[in-house]
Amino acid sequence: MSRSSSGFVAALTAAAMAAVGFLAYQASANAPEDLGREPAAKSPGASGPESPAKPKPDQLPAHSGTGERVVYSLRADRVWLVGEDNRAQTSYRVTPSSVDPLPGSYRVTSRSESVVGSDGVPIEHVVRFAVTDGVVIGFSAAVDGSTPKPDPDKRTGGIRQSRSDANVMWKFAGEGGKVVVVR
Structure with missing residues (x-):
């Protein structure tokens, strides 16, 4: 493979990876929170994007369905x-x-x-x-x-x-x- 064609393949691969990453981000942004995911170990005091705050007792969790x-x-x-x-x-x-x-x-x-x-x-x-x-x-x-x-x-x-x-x-x-x- 010539030097220019290997550079082209590398650029094409990088573009494909970026597209897949973008589509995965979009899908996760539109998916219902937590449904279908494996349970993660609970870690006391964890915070940040991987561990949203616990819902308040009077606040129904987001994405918890509708109706009775x-x-x-x-x-x-x-x-x-x-x-x-x-x-x-x-x-x-x-x-x-x-x-x-x-x-x-x-x-x-x-x-x-x-x-x-x-x-x-x-x-x-x-x-x-x-x-x-x-x-x-x-x-x-x-x-x-x-x-x-x-x-x-x-x-x-x-x-x-x-x-x-x-x-x-x-x-x-x-x-x-x-x-x-x-x-």
């Missing part, structure tokens, strides 16, 4: 129960499980009034909505009212709530109800 739905923020460890008018009826903190659901939109697949959780704890008002890596994910309350942090060595999917919050979720999220998970 449960919104679960992985980053904030918080749930919002949203009515048809797109306004949060209530919001509260939860204790996440050791396995997070992927961000996206789901439907409540099943409910149980009272069972034993995957961690061996008696639970109530179970609202299941996802399966991640073979682990069933759902909201629940421990009958004894505890909300301990999950054992990181056990793969569990129970997102724990207080008993009173679980009662509100139980009344709100029937089978087929929408659940939106955001970062």
Whole structure:
């Protein structure tokens, strides 16, 4: 290859790379936030473009859908129960499980009034909505009212709530109800 043709190929390659980079930037700017991305490890105190601020308790997260739905923020460890008018009826903190659901939109697949959780704890008002890596994910309350942090060595999917919050979720999220998970 001559010196001038190798320079031409290098310039053409650089132009193609710039075009691909621009298109990727445009696509990311127009994509819904966090949907379909793998969960990232949570790092305490992280900030900057890779870790936007946690939503305020009364502020529904951006890109969390429309209509009646449960919104679960992985980053904030918080749930919002949203009515048809797109306004949060209530919001509260939860204790996440050791396995997070992927961000996206789901439907409540099943409910149980009272069972034993995957961690061996008696639970109530179970609202299941996802399966991640073979682990069933759902909201629940421990009958004894505890909300301990999950054992990181056990793969569990129970997102724990207080008993009173679980009662509100139980009344709100029937089978087929929408659940939106955001970062």
